[in-house]
Amino acid sequence: MYSLGAPVLEPTAAELITVFGLDNAKVAHRYWVRSRDGIVIKPNLAPPAGQAPRADAPGQAQSAWQIPADLVLAGSQAQPGGQEVFYFYSKAQQVLFRQEGPGQKVLDAGQPSALRLSTPPLANVLNLNGHLLAVTNDGRMARIEATGRLSYEAVNEHWLKAHSNWWKNLAEVAGSNATLAVFGVKAADGKSALPVWYHNGQVVVASSALQGKPLQFLGFDSASASARLFEPESGKLYLQPPLTAQALATAFGNDEVLEASAQLPAAIDWMPKQPLRSAVQVDAGLRLTTVQGEVLLRSNNGDVQLVAVDKGWQQARLGNLPQALATVAGQWGAKGVLSLQDGDTRGWFDIASGQMFASNGIPGGSDLRFIGVAAGTPNSAYVYSPTAQALYQVKDGKALQLGHYANVERIGSSLLLQGASGNAPQDDLAPPLIAGVDSVVLHGGAGDDTYRFSPAMWAHYRSVVIDNDDPGLALDRVILPVADGKNILVSRRGEDVQLTDTGNGTALVLRQVLGSQAAAHGHLLIELKGDSSMLSVEQLLKGFGPSGSAGDRVFELAWSQRETLPAANALSSAADVPDSAADGRGPSLAKLSGAMAAFADTGGAREQLPKNHQAAQAVLVPSLT
Known part of the structure; x- marks a missing residue:
C-alpha cells in the first residue's frame, strides 16, 4: 500500500x-x-x-x-x-x-x-576481509589457500583449554617454524584479552604497558632477538622480548590466565622520534609510512632508507614538487630512485638527475619496475612491466613500447635482459643505454635470437655477458660494431670465452661455451661490422688448440679461420628443433644474476622497494585486539 x-x-x-x-x-x-x-x-x-x-x-x-x-x-x-x-x-x-x-x-x-x-572436522568456515578461514572443532584456525591447502595461523580458547601447558604444544599445530596468533589467553583479571604470539619456537606476550591496545605482530628483529610490535593508534613501533619456557611456566601455571605476580619483560620504543602511520612486514624487513607520508624501508640489518612518498605528501607540495623531493632525499641520504605513489598510476623521481617520470599509458601500474634513466637522452627513462612482459621508454608523459622480454631486472650497475622466446620464434636483443649501468647480461632463450650491438651500446657497456642457454640448439647471432677482428682479443675464463675490444676495453663474455654445457650454449655465429661472413663459436674455439685446453692463451679474433654464412636450409633446420622454453628449461633469474658475479658494482645502486616482495601477510597473525 x-x-x-x-x-x-x-x-x-x-x-x-x-x-x-x-x-x-x-x-x-x-x-x-x-x-x-x-x-x-x-x-x-x-x-x-x-x-x-x-x-x-x-x-x-x-x-x-x-x-x-x-x-x-x-x-x-x-x-x-x-x-x-x-x-x-x-x-x-x-x-x-x-x-x-x-x-x-x-x-x-x-x-x-x-x-x-x-580436512579435520570443521566448526566453521569464515570469509574475513576476502580471506577464507577454517576453524576446526579442536580450536585451530587456518587460512584456506587457493590450492585447497589449510595453512594454520592461530589457535583459540578451545584449543588452549585442551592443553594445560599450552606453550609447550604450540609447535604441534604447524611446526616449530610457524607463526601463530594465540587467542584466548587472559590477563591477570581473568577477563581482558592478553596479546600473545608464537614464532619460530618462541612465545611473545605483550608487556603490561601494551595490554589493551591493538597490536600488529611484524616478526622478529634479528639484532635484538625481540618481536616487532606496531601500535597503530599511537604510531609507535616496539621491541618485545620473548619469554623463556621457565618464565612461561611461572607466568601461567597450568592454564591460560596470567598470574597476578607475573613479571613480563618491558617493551622498548624502537623509533621514538618517528611517529608512523603504518608498518608492513616485507621480505627485506619493514616498510614504514610516516605520518607525513614518507615511505621507509628498514632492512633486516637495521638500515633505514627512504624509498617512496605517498599521494598526500605529493599533493601538499605540488607547487614545488621536484625541489621538495630532492630535499627529502637529502634529509634521509637516499640514493637511486624514489617511487611516487598515486593510486593506480606509478611515478618515479630519479635522485641523481632530479627528473620525474610517470607510468601514463603503461598497463600493470601496481607492478611496474623502474629500470633507470636513459643515458644521453634528456627527460627519458626505461620502465618494465612484468604483467605485459614489455620494456617501455617513457618521455614527456608518453610511453613507447620497445619490445617484449620475459624479464628485465636491474641490480646495482648491472642489467639482466631475458628475451620473451615463449611469445615469438625470434628475439632481437639490443640493450638500452641506461645511466649508471655498465654491465649487462643477455639471454635470448629458445628460438633464433640476435644479439645486436650498436656503436653507442658497445661504447657504453664495459662488460657484456651472453648466456645463450638453449637445449634446443637454435642457431643465434652476435652482431658486433667492430670492423677489424685484429682489434678483438680472445681469451678463456674457466668455461667462458671472453672477447675484449682493445680499442675501448669492452669485454664480451660467452657463458659456458666450454665444458659440460658447451653444446647448449655454443650455438652462436659472430658477425663483425661490414662483413657478410660469420664465425661460429666452434671455429673460434679452435684457437685454443685441439681440446680447447690452453686456458692462458690469448689470440686475435682475426686469427681464426672464417667461414661463410650457413645455407638458409641449415638455419631453418636448426630453428625446427623443439622450443625448450615450453619445457621450462630456460635459465632462472638467479642463474643470470650469477653471471654478473665476476664484475664489481661500480655504482648506480637502486635503493627502492623490492618488486612485489611484500611478504604474504598472515590473515590472523598481524592484528590482535
Missing part, C-alpha cells in the same frame, strides 16, 4: 544473490549470481570418497551429490594463471568443497566439479 508523499524505496542488488528451490523431480538446486559481473556460480558436488555417482547419473542436469539445505558459498580466490576457485561449505555435513571455475553451464551428475577437501 502506498500513500501520497511517502518516500519511494528502490531496492539494489546484493553482491551475491542466492537462487534455490526444487525442480519438477523434487531435486534441490542452489546457485549464486554475482552482481558485479553477472556470473552464475553452480556447484556440482562430488560424493564422499569411495562412492561413485549413480549409474544413471550421467546426463542428469543436477548435482552429483544432493545439495545440503545449509550449503553456502564460502568465498572465492584467484589462482595465478588459472581459473577462479570457489568454495562451498556445509556445516551440517562437516564438508568443504572446492571448485575451479563457476561451474558447468548445464550440470552433469556424472561429472562432479566441486571436489571434497580432506
